[in-house]
Amino acid sequence: MTPLAIAEHAPLFIVLNPASGRGEADNARRSIESACAQAGREHHIYQVDRHRRLQPCVQEAVERAKAVQGVVVAAGGDGTINAVAQATLGSGCAFGVLPQGTFNYFSRTHGIPTDTDEAMRVLLNEQPRAVQVGQVNDRVFLVNASLGLYAQLLEDREAYKAQFGRRRWVALWSALLTALRGHRPWYLHLSWHGVQRDIRTKTLFVANNALQLHQVGLPEADAPEQGQLAAIALKPLSTLSMLGLLVSGARGRLGEADSVVSFPFESMTVRPMRGHRRVKVATDGEIGWCAMPLEFRVSPEPLWLVRPAVAPELEATRQ
Structure with a gap:
């Protein structure tokens, strides 16, 4: 399997769902903007609200990311992450996660911190790694x-x-x-x-x-x-x-x-x-x-998740 690489300054296309998890979207948005500004990283935030539904935000983020080899990022709980992953799988784009949910099993399994500032450091500094996807029908x-x-x-x-x-x-x-x-x-x-x-x-x-x-x-x-x-x-x-x-x-x-x-x-x-x-x-x-x-x-093809090489919480369960 040929690894998917991303450019050092690949733009981020972030779908932010304030309805997810603890409802701390304003804090998450400030953390995202601050980290991107310090890193000089171009980013675009698609915030879900009553005027902008989740699926249109996801589709626009993926289409724009495909055009410039950007990274599609889900900022939300498991449902938001699932929706963004569904659209990103097979697109040729890397995928990132800023967990905002209650249990955050996906991010924790792959070594992505639940704290947004720490998760941004992973997103800005790590490379994509293949992770397995399950499918039921479509x-x-x-x-x-x-x-x-x-x-x-x-x-x-x-x-x-x-x-x-x-x-x-x-x-x-x-x-x-x-x-x-x-x-x-x-x-x-x-x-x-x-x-x-x-x-x-x-x-x-x-x-x-x-x-x-x-x-x-x-x-x-x-x-x-x-x-x-x-x-x-x-x-x-x-x-x-x-x-x-x-x-x-x-x-x-x-x-x-x-x-x-x-x-x-x-x-x-x-x-x-x-x-x-x-x-x-x-x-x-x-x-x-x-x-x-x-x-x-x-799934016959993986999701290319920007994540650390080691997931400490998962490794701890095997000791």
């Missing part, structure tokens, strides 16, 4: 994709955040409430690498993030670093057992649970065994409808 995911209970959990989380604010405790509390409610299981037929399997599950979760997998303690944690994705399915559980599973995940011991089925793969087809021509799928926290069957795979 949708990109950098962290995870899911259907069933986990997708419902994310949908409920956004409703709670709209009411109580974008804080970690709100996300965790909403996850607990969703998990405790009754949910009908899904009947799915999975096929991957010549293997066929019928499963009954409340959720199917496909991960593309080593840090997240290490934190919950799954044996497939390094699959995303080895050119694979990791599938996780939960067998139907009682409310009490579901609470126990949440505790196991929080303690980093999810892989020890008998109710968890997990395996690595490069491509997998998921078909419904009962009805369901369309299904809600969450990709990096954003909910959308996908037609069945679902085709999960590792």
